[in-house]
Amino acid sequence: MTQTHDDLTELEAQFTEHLQLDADAADLLFREARTANTFSDEPVTDEQVRAIYELVKWAPTSMNNQPLRIVLVRSPEARARLVEHMGGNNKPKTSTAPLVAVLAADDDFHDELPKVFPVFPGARDMFADEEMRRSSATMNATLQIAYFILGVRAAGLAAGPMTGFDADAVTREFFPDGKHRALAVVNIGRPGDGAWFERLPRLDYDEVVTTV
Template sequence: MATPLDDVALDQLFRTARTYNGYTDEPVREEELRAIWDLMKMGPTSANQLPARLIWCTTPESKEKLASFASSTNADKIRQAPVTVIIGMDVNFHEHLPDLFPHTDAKSWFDGNTELREASAFRNSSLQGGYFILAARALGLDTGPMSGFDAAEVDKAFFADQPGVRTNFISTLGHGDPASIFERSPRPDFERFNRIA
């Protein structure tokens, strides 16, 4: 049986963790990017689909290219962050299922059904995006997930060589600058949005 995490860990992952709009000058090393992936890939996805495809923008050139497709506010965040990550989704994830889910012929569930693949890719890559945020926080890094960009242009610029891969969302990554965060927005109590059936 698993042991509940202590309050220090829960605070770092959830209660005191924040979405950052700016970062310190402390760099993010490639080993840290790989460590994030090694954690987030362990999170569950349906039939181990693992449809997320990540591009880690670490150079000024790649961040500037990405920023050119974002709203003005988000563009500044992308340029300033040590790293910005494009979380994409592979609609052709099913091609990898014989290797990733060898227990049964899961590939046949999706062959010829683009609508099902798109829904599954979006759902499960979104899960993996959440795992990315938690993995980064667990490793002492901070994130700034965002919308507010032209997904079609991002796809053309970054995923043109990967047919079937589309952008889900993007996130900045680094060591958060406390001066860049707003007062925490309200979080509702259980009764407001939950029912026990």
């Protein structure tokens, strides 16, 4: 049976008492939040981005790896370079969003482990294998990206995360040192007219969770 929005709201309300998060915050971060496809002209300031980062930097990662790297695309010249490599429908929204961030993984994150994971002096040496290090960078940077999206929402802004772009080309364009890999592009701003598509369904609890 197809569940309507009202059905889901009633279902979710049954479990609200088990959350520490109040209903307004849960709506802001999860239930009412959507991927934005249009944005208003209101700018996103550096102070807002700094506030977002200071919140989401606490995301849990394995061994406190910190591979996420963020490039804020603000200049018209840089925006044009990025838009060229975006796919189809992602081009116009990336052209007009108040702020665009390219989120990447630093494959040499292990160089900073002595600083961010000082309790284990040999941590850096564990990632001497390049393939293992690259896999860890991808996994942990992706986890940090998820928190980054939540941070954008927590700031009262809308996020439009995208993977529909030529990742190799964006990597060459914005990370020519060859040590970083573009994983996602996120448009950021206040939602504009017609920003949201219809809410799509999610799997139910019993379809996802098993107990052993």
